[in-house]
Amino acid sequence: MRNVMYSLETACSNTWRDKWMNLLSAFLICSGLAIFGSFLILSFNMESAVRKWFNDFSIVIYLNKGISSDEEEALKNFFIQDSDVLSLRYISKEEALLELKDMLGAGSRVLESVEENPLPSSFEIKMKREILIPALLRQKTALFSKVPGVNEIQFGEEWLESLIRTSMILKSLLLITGTALASTVIFISYGTIRILFYRRMDEIETLKLLGATRRFIRMPFLMEGMIIGTAGGALCSLSLFASYRLVSLRLMELMPSLKAFLVTMPEGIFFYGPAAGAVLSFIGSYFAVGKIKY
Amino acid sequence: MIRFTKVSKYFGKEPVVTDIDLHIDKGELAYITGPSGAGKTTLLKLIYMAERPEKGEISVSKWDLRKIRQRRIPYLRRDIGIVFQDFKLLFNKTVFENIALAQKIRGVKPDSLRENVDRILTDVGLAHKSGSFPEHLSGGEQQKIAIARAMVSKPLILLADEPTGNLDHASAKTILSLFKEFNARGTTILIATHNSALFTDTGRKVIYLKDGKIEKETTG
Numbered sequence: 001m002r003n004v005m006y007s008l009e010t011a012c013s014n015t016w017r018d019k020w021m022n023l024l025s026a027f028l029i030c031s032g033l034a035i036f037g038s039f040l041i042l043s044f045n046m047e048s049a050v051r052k053w054f055n056d057f058s059i060v061i062y063l064n065k066g067i068s069s070d071e072e073e074a075l076k077n078f079f080i081q082d083s084d085v086l087s088l089r090y091i092s093k094e095e096a097l098l099e100l101k102d103m104l105g106a107g108s109r110v111l112e113s114v115e116e117n118p119l120p121s122s123f124e125i126k127m128k129r130e131i132l133i134p135a136l137l138r139q140k141t142a143l144f145s146k147v148p149g150v151n152e153i154q155f156g157e158e159w160l161e162s163l164i165r166t167s168m169i170l171k172s173l174l175l176i177t178g179t180a181l182a183s184t185v186i187f188i189s190y191g192t193i194r195i196l197f198y199r200r201m202d203e204i205e206t207l208k209l210l211g212a213t214r215r216f217i218r219m220p221f222l223m224e225g226m227i228i229g230t231a232g233g234a235l236c237s238l239s240l241f242a243s244y245r246l247v248s249l250r251l252m253e254l255m256p257s258l259k260a261f262l263v264t265m266p267e268g269i270f271f272y273g274p275a276a277g278a279v280l281s282f283i284g285s286y287f288a289v290g291k292i293k294y
Numbered sequence: 295m296i297r298f299t300k301v302s303k304y305f306g307k308e309p310v311v312t313d314i315d316l317h318i319d320k321g322e323l324a325y326i327t328g329p330s331g332a333g334k335t336t337l338l339k340l341i342y343m344a345e346r347p348e349k350g351e352i353s354v355s356k357w358d359l360r361k362i363r364q365r366r367i368p369y370l371r372r373d374i375g376i377v378f379q380d381f382k383l384l385f386n387k388t389v390f391e392n393i394a395l396a397q398k399i400r401g402v403k404p405d406s407l408r409e410n411v412d413r414i415l416t417d418v419g420l421a422h423k424s425g426s427f428p429e430h431l432s433g434g435e436q437q438k439i440a441i442a443r444a445m446v447s448k449p450l451i452l453l454a455d456e457p458t459g460n461l462d463h464a465s466a467k468t469i470l471s472l473f474k475e476f477n478a479r480g481t482t483i484l485i486a487t488h489n490s491a492l493f494t495d496t497g498r499k500v501i502y503l504k505d506g507k508i509e510k511e512t513t514g
Contacts, residue, residue, distance in 0.1 A: 006398050206382045211372035212399045294367040
């Protein structure tokens with residue numbers, strides 16, 4: 001415990017001693033984390049949009065003409081009991097016609113010449129997220145299409161494929177950017193602590209002669225790295241929070257429809273920013289100090 | 295306390311010390327002397343394991359230096375106080391903090407630490423300089439602080455490498471009397487010096503080194 005206190009005291013006084021260099025490193029770490037943070041926020045927003053699209057995704061099962069209401073009820077029970085079905089909405093012929101008219105708007109006049117409602121009744125089924133993969137969905141719809149009373153099944157296969165592709169690209173980009181920027185932050189800390197380590201070489205040699213263990217020598221450097229990283233992370237959180245608020249408010253002013261997609265900045269950013277800075281800087285510092293030889 | 299048996303050390307193919315047999319008893323104050331490059335500093339470094347011998351055996355107190363692993367070296371050094379010609383004080387720390395560092399390394403409790411540092415500062419006559427920074431002290435005072443730092447944890451052995459090399463005659467005399475005082479309290483002391491005035495007529499063991507070999511061992 002006393003050694004931890006000594007390390008913390010030494011780290012704080014050393015951080016202050018080399019304040020300009022440490023401040024510069026904190027700003028660099030802040031920049032690295034801020035780029036990653038911006039990308040993360042952008043991804044969150046896009047992911048939120050993709051999730052919303054996934055939630056809205058449904059398959060439509062058109063029923064045979066002239067099907068009785070008992071048969072419709074039986075079909076409804078059959079589909080709802082399927083373990084992959086999330087929810088089901090029955091759309092009668094009449095409702096379908098109304099929806100079509102709504103969709104056509106002014107052009108709905110063409111339907112006035114049609115004497116008999118040509119639209120079939122249908123089920124709009126939302127499937128569980130796990131099954132929203134084209135191959136699985138094809139299997140499932142093939143199974144449903146064999147059920148007596150089912151005329152045709154439609155789902156936007158291409159739309160689903162592009163949704164999945166977008167989601168995959170986002171995740172890959174996030175992983176690549178995250179790895180690259182995390183490495184950058186580690187490298188900045190590595191460089192800073194390495195320079196500080198060499199600048200304090202005489203001091204380290206004296207400590208070694210006095211009988212200091214590796215841990216005793218290394219700890220203040222690791223803590224100093226963590227202090228710089230935490231400061232960089234905190235700066236990053238503050239700047240991200242402020243700029244995201246400004247940008248999102250401005251965007252919503254310009255495009256109100258974006259409101260449905262824009263995610264609110266999680267308050268956790270005030271913890272994760274400094275924590276990420278501290279952890280990444282700790283790793284960089286650990287490698288910078290290296291193995292102390294006697 | 296310190297025993298060398300047929301110890302040789304090379305830098306590359308160049309021998310620095312060759313076939314050294316040496317024995318320093320517990321509580322002894324001995325001198326190693328010889329011209330520059332004779333191997334005095336290397337001999338001291340072999341004791342605190344800043345260098346390792348190519349041949350031979352060295353034992354220091356309870357430690358058999360052949361068997362010590364890297365991570366145990368700090369614990370050997372805690373049994374040895376070391377004083378250098380250039381003092382090796384930390385200039386960003388006060389006199390008190392410089393001495394306290396040796397205690398912090400050993401994990402001494404704050405109360406005992408303060409007591410020990412105050413006591414050793416009184417012993418070396420610099421209690422009034424506790425809050426000063428080394429750069430405001432004379433060379434003699436800096437060396438006294440270095441000795442205080444080496445002795446604050448009561449090591450078994452004190453090694454001094456040209457401790458008076460940077461000091462005037464009067465300061466050198468004061469430093470030497472400090473060594474004698476600590477030796478009288480039971481610390482084994484080995485001083486490497488080329489200044490013969492330090493050991494002449496002292497009645498202490500003097501080891502003469504030349505070209506890395508012990509030329510003679512006499513009483514000063």
